[in-house]
Amino acid sequence: MAVSLREYRARIKSTESMKKITRAMELIAASRIIKAQQRAQAAAPYARELTRAVSAVATFSNVDHPLTREEENPKRAAVLVVTSDRGLAGAYSSSVLKEAERLAERLREEGKEIDWYITGRKGEAYFKFRSRPVVRVWTGFSDQPSYDVAAEIGHALIESFLKEQGEDGDVDEVHVVYTRFRSMLTQEPTAVRLLPLEVVEAEDGGPGEKPGASEVLPLYEFEPSPEAVLDGLLPQYVQSRIFFALLQAAASELAARQKAMKSATDNADELIKKYTRIANQARQAGITQEISEIVGGVNALADANAGSE
């Protein structure tokens, strides 16, 4: 009995130290979310202005640009999956990956092959474990993405998109799967098509609010020419969309981690309570047994004495 009591106490202790760790992680995630949200807000003006500019060009010129052109019969699609670098964030990575698989299923039904582009170690591990080929992987920034990374990813994706059909590494469509940050409580995995671009308006999930519907866009003069401006604008627009996705994913990851760690802390609390009860019970049982042993011993002695007299 005494042994198991010690065991319970050891278990309580280890659960307590685990609770301290999960609690610390919860607090860290909570403080980082605020930072992540601030970063997302700081990036908003750029995205907003860019969206305005793109819709201005789209309104006043006939947009025919390689990045907006639909391939007649698309054969290959690139899918960029934004996952986290570290675990302990509940179902965060697995739900993005599930969404990605759903999208892949749909694309395959449409007769397209899929090139995977991954960010985040969790996604990398997922594909490696299933030994599925991945075209490119970027890791090491999932909780605070920088614009440079977004630019690099955008560059790589645009490059493959612009290749002619049949060329090595050519893709005809680019999709992004990331987790949208709706609120601290809800984050939803989302899949959007990035390329070919639909310039008409910022679709749902776009980085900037679209310029108010009532606001009439002025008649812009383009220098040197609408085509040249568009040429410069669109790649940046794509990059800013990717940056937006990365920032949203970062905020979602932190929120998911905070939630996961909070429930881990709560669970640890429960466990401690349960073990304390069992330990107390064991202690009481031990005492009761000792008492009954002593009483039994005394009785036996008394009987023996009575018999000899």
Place this chain on the structure above:
Amino acid sequence: MADNLQVELVAADRTVWSGEATMVIARTVEGDVGVLRGHAPMLSLLTEAVVEIAEVDGDVVVAAVDGGFLSVANDRVSILSERSVLASEINVDEARAELEAARSGELDVPDETERRIRLAEARIRAVEKAS
């Protein structure tokens, strides 16, 4: 507000400067352009160069941009550039080192090398102009 330009200088991840100004000078791919109040709506490509914003009280804000756009409409000027920095934020020694590195031709991509040289030069010039 009607008397002045509303200027926003934004980088990809933050707003670098915003406020009222009387004039903005920037370098587009076709040459320098100065924007005053009442300028016709315009959208143009910038090159790696210095942007000057004349504030209402006469001070001049100098910044270096790495390409991007200038958009003017209804006395609102927005300068979008992925990595724009104010002159006060530039580390001259770093910029000089970058210039050296770019000139030494360690990159074998000529376009990129040239771009880096222009950017580093723009940054150095921005600091010189501001001081």
